[in-house]
Amino acid sequence: MSTRAGVPSRPAAPGEAQGIIGGSAAPLPTRVLRHGAYEALAMLRNGEQLVLAIVLPLLALTGLVLTPLLDAYGSSRIDVAAPGVLALCTMSTAFTGQGIATGFDRRYGVLRFLSTTPLGRSGLILGKAVAVAVVLAVQLVVIGGTAALMGWSPRPEGILPAALLLLIGSAAFTALGLLVAGTLRPEATLAVTNLVWILLAAAGGVIIPAAALPAAAEPFVAVLPSAALGDGLRHALADGFLDPIACLVLLAWAALASLAAIRWFKWS
């Protein structure tokens, strides 16, 4: 759109001749990618975030392979463990990590300041999505690579369905993280996102399949985004098919959480 249209013309100010005045926005893709890279770098440089994003998933992977915890759910421990740990990674980055970072940025007025720059509110959110995708890609390389060294052999026909589930899953968890960060104080966001991460990791169908839980709990757990992502990734990478129920559950969570975040997110 034209930037000067509708603005009354005025005599050139002295600054325009010297180039002091004359701000114009960088193109949208540049703004979003630059902000995504900036936030991804900030997440990867933060020690606590690295523990959450890389160290804990690696420990989980090692523990699951060394113990008989998953022996009931498949012939190969690593083939059952690796998809669940990838789901765990998605929750770490999109929900907990990104939620905490956004909560504190909101406290310090960073969100308000950046939304006055050409980045704007929509660019800020898109940039966060890019940052989550970048960090998740790093996790996939590190965790997937380590799992491969431990003998993981995912089904090739399951790669594409898994990528789709990771995409929808990270969208759902990013929206949930933003919802928490935009409605609670940052200290509460820190507590809530960490607690939810631990609870979902332990009993949310992420690592241990929802079907393995007590019969009374299973229907509730099965509709959690964590179980949809964990079970969906296991079906894709261990069994080689796209789980339509898991897909729908994740899509529903992504849509609901996005609507709720749009409705209730407070910028200051």
Place this chain on the structure above:
Amino acid sequence: MPTTPSALVIDGLIKDFGPVGSLDGRMVRVLDGVSLSAAHGAVTVLLGANGAGKTTTLECAQGLQRADGGTIRLLGEDPHRASPHLRARVGVMLQDGGLPPSVRPLALLRHVASMYSSPLPVDALAERLGLDEFGAVSIRRLSGGQKQRLALACALVGRPEVVFLDEPSAGLDPQSRTIVFDLINELRADGLAVILTTHLLDDAQKLADYVYIIESGRTVAEGTVAELTADTDTDGMRELRFDTVPGLMLPADLLPHLHQREPEPGQYVLRGALTADDVAQLATWWASLGVMPTAIAMAPRSLEDVFLDISGRSIR
């Protein structure tokens, strides 16, 4: 006012906050008819006590808050629906800075610069504002003045036509104050519309081309400093200071139109429209008490008198 079209025009701005729990869920009207305009190549100052509504006015003008009534035109557009192109022409320095504490100052400035297609050279701007002196530490370790300078750089790096500065002199040490004030004068000379808030009369007197006094969510007076402090009804003197014995307050029926204070024991300040007759009455009263002042001084009307006349209280 300069005759070029205004960069910012606000007319009858209304803003409600709430619902407030401690007021049984009622709304609180924080802005109740703010009207102002800001010209290019001029420093427009919003002057008022803390809580008068200055920051809320700026936030509505920046598009950070939605107005509940009235109109705002920023460079001819509605700031609440600002396109990236409009935002690129407007620089903002928030009162709390809006700076992420764990980032290094120059990394942040470079990042903000990357949102614009032709930003100012970051290194030169950093040098101009003395940011290069503390470029290697994280923002959380900076002093208040250093943070203010960084926030100012972030507001200017995109080469804006309009710049909003919310309390730019808050927390400034004398060195930072000189740097910031010099820069604001340069921005005016370069043709920018500078819109700043302050509760410091001294800042307003030094920087302002045009002042709006904001009181309880309304613009209650406006003009150049000279216009605001001009006297029409007196001989021009608005303040009489005298030193004498402590505890000597004027009786209620003597010079009731003057506001008297004893800021230090034995040092008195009378404010109001002073006439030669007032001075004579005061001298007669001293003589009747057998008191001799050790010092007497008169001063013309200042912005502080203007504020006192309007609000009935001191700005501080």
